[in-house]
Amino acid sequence: MKPANYPLEPAHLWSHFYQFTRIPRPSGQEAAVRQYLVDLADKAGYSHRQDEAGNLVIRVPGSAGREDRPTVIIQNHLDMVTVKTADRAHDFTTDPLQLRIEDGWLSADRTTLGADNGLGCAAAIALMTDPDVVHPPLELLFTVDEETGLGGALYLDASLLSGTLMLNLDTEDWNELYIGCAGGGGWHFARSFSEDPVAAELACWRLTLRGLAGGHSGVQIHEQLSNAIKLLGECLRDVPGLRLASVDAGVAHNVIPREGVVEFAVPAGTGELLAEKLEALRQQWLAYVPGADAGIELSLETAVLERALDEVDSLRVLDLIAAWPHGAQAYSLQQPADLVDLSINLAVLRLQCGDLFLESSYRFFDEAQSRPLQHAVLALARAFDLEVTPEFGYPGWQPDFSSPLLERGCVLHEKLFGHRPAVKAIHAGLECGILKSKLPNVDVLSFGPTIRGAHSPSERLQINTVEPFWQFLTELLAEI
Structure with a gap:
């Protein structure tokens, strides 16, 4: 059941994330959650395509007056790590997660939460379903099999994408912008x-x-x-x-x-x-x-x-x-x-x-x-x-400190929150490295709300970082 104090705002994001916690999505078994996204796209009348690897791209037209702005790729992965404690009876192929909230953190009962990267997926879908969001044309890219070797990104058919800017929503420290990641x-x-x-x-x-x-x-x-x-x-x-x-x-x-x-x-x-x-x-x-x-x-x-x-x-x-x-x-x-x-x-x-x-x-x-x-x-x-x-x-993503998208993000962050964000690279295999190798002319920026304990049963999401994350995401898109 949804916790009584489950967050309410931003409404579309939290609603979609809750649905993600109800749909099992181990690596290699993303069909059900992918169908959930396809059904939402069909309901909204938006086109979508899937490649042979199972990656999904949903095309969302720009808001009124922004149809001709540069297309932005919003990138996340559908699968989650499936780890639990030995005393927890849970089948990740069939059982919904049991959510709990304590001291401002959202977690699951002795299992991974899947905020990595379900929260980013929920934000991407919220951009599509929330009529109040102003944005340029979007390509919502949902890859598969990230957690077991970045397979979706490695086998992505890059011809599905035309965007020149990309926002990856798969990092785990709010107030930080990432411009590089490790290979491995x-x-x-x-x-x-x-x-x-x-x-x-x-x-x-x-x-x-x-x-x-x-x-x-x-x-x-x-x-x-x-x-x-x-x-x-x-x-x-x-x-x-x-x-x-x-x-x-x-x-x-x-x-x-x-x-x-x-x-x-x-x-x-x-x-x-x-x-x-x-x-x-x-x-x-x-x-x-x-x-x-x-x-x-x-x-x-x-x-x-x-x-x-x-x-x-x-x-x-x-x-x-x-x-x-x-x-x-x-x-x-x-x-x-x-x-x-x-x-x-x-x-x-x-x-x-x-x-x-x-x-x-x-x-x-x-x-x-x-x-x-x-x-x-x-x-x-x-x-x-x-x-x-x-x-x-898989290749790494070499940091580019001269990125125009990075500078725009830093200026906006200072405007909204009163200080410039930390600019970092991450010692993890974000799909950005692979995608950048397939789309070398794309300018990439990665950010997300605060997540702790990813890939462990103690995975938890800091609730009060989600709203500013959403504000930054939507206002950045409104400026493009």
């Missing part, structure tokens, strides 16, 4: 190990780690949020006679792993000694992990296992976890200290029936700066006999 790439790694029967004299255990914040592997990587894969490896390091049976940690290439489970066998009595060690280890972590990870929990319970890796291969997996790079690798020398130039995320690790799968992704502003990191990762893969499958490469 990644890999899948695999290897098979042989398994042996677990001897009767061995004790079998299941170690569960939960309570970390998790989060976006781009915009939050500088926060040094803990990685569940790394911590689980640390828990089991130096456990004598360890034989790994399974590992399950991480959900996607762009999410910092927040929880995980490891099953293993050890000599009798070893598990009890490990249980005594875990609380001391947790207290050690609390001395240096960020406050967002203060809820970390470790639990150890008995398990029933039939087969496991031998001790040598088990140690090899733990060595792999320990050696794999994760986190910020270089910081910008020009921008504020929290802007990361180069990073890597140890995103997913699974071991099942002897089959190991690892996923890792990296981000950069200058692709050349990332090459030594890429070489180091591929060297690790060779050293550990991993099969490598490259995944999802």
